Amino acid sequence: MSVAEPRRIILFRHAKADWPQVSDHERPLAERGRKDAPVAGRKLSDSGIPFDLALCSTAARTRETWKLAVHELPHRPKTVYEERLYEASPGELIAVLNETPDDVQNVVLIGHNPGVQGLADILAGEAEGDARTRMDRRGFPTSAFAVLTYSGSWKALEPGVGTLVDYWAPSE
Template identity: 70%
Template structure:
C-alpha cells in the first residue's frame, strides 16, 4: 500500500461498508505556450471550480480523502473548490493521476486505506469519464440519461457508491448516484 494514499495505522471499518467515490474533472484551463502539466485555469475555470465545490456541499458530500493530480489546473481547481466544502479533507497530491488510464486510477484507488469512506479524486479526461463509465455497473435515476452519450465537461463530477473495501473496487461494482456539470441546461 502506498504511504501517500494510506492513512496509516488506523483500524479499518468492516468490509461491508458503503463507500463513495467522487470523480471531479479539473475546471476549464487556458492553453498557453509551454508544458501541458503547468496549464493554469482560464477565467471560466476560476468561476466553475467554486460552483463544483458548492454543489458537492449541497449534496452533503464530505470526503475523508482528496486525491489530486499534480497538474497546475487540478491543483487550482481543488484550491478554489475546497473552501466551499463544510470540512477540508486530507489531501494527497498524486502524480500518478496525471494522464492516467482508468486501470491505473483503479490501481491507485485500490491502495486507499479503508479508514476513508468517501474519496474525492480530482483528475483529467479521458480518464475521469472512462473511469465513471467502467465502474458504474448500474445507474440510479435520471443520471444515466444525463451522462449517456455526453462529454464529461470541465468541472463536472460523478458520484459512485459501492460496498466493500477499496481493494475490491473494480469494473462494474459501483452505482452512479449523481452526476453534475456546470452550465447544464
C-alpha cells in the same frame, strides 16, 4: 468502519484550463475555470458527503481547481497530490484507488479526461434515476463530477462494482 458500509467515490474533472505557452502539466485555469471551480465546490458541498480523502493530480489546473473548490466544503479533507493521476487511464486510476486505506469511506478524485469519464463509465455497473442518461448526454465537460457508491474493500474495487448515484456538470 465496516467494509460493508457503502463508500462513495466522486470523480471530479478539473475546471476549464487556459492554453498559454507552457507544458501541458503546467497549464493554469482559464477565467471560466476560475468561475466554475467554486460552483462545483458548492455543488459538492450540497451533496452532504463528508470527504475523508482527496486524491488530486499534480497538474497545475487540477491543483488550482481543488484549491478553489475545497473552500466551499464544510471541512477540508486530507489531500494527497498524486503524480500517477496525470494522464492516467481508468485502469491506472483504479490501481491508485485500490491503495486507499480501508478506514477511508469517501474519496474525491480530481483528475483529467479521458481517464475520469472512462472510470465513471466502467465502475458504474448500475445507475440510479437519470444519472447515467445525463452523463451520457453531456459527456464529462470541465468541472463535471460523478458520484458513485461501492460496498467492499478498496483493494476489491474493479469495473462494474459501483452504482452511479449522481452526476453534475456546469451549464454552458
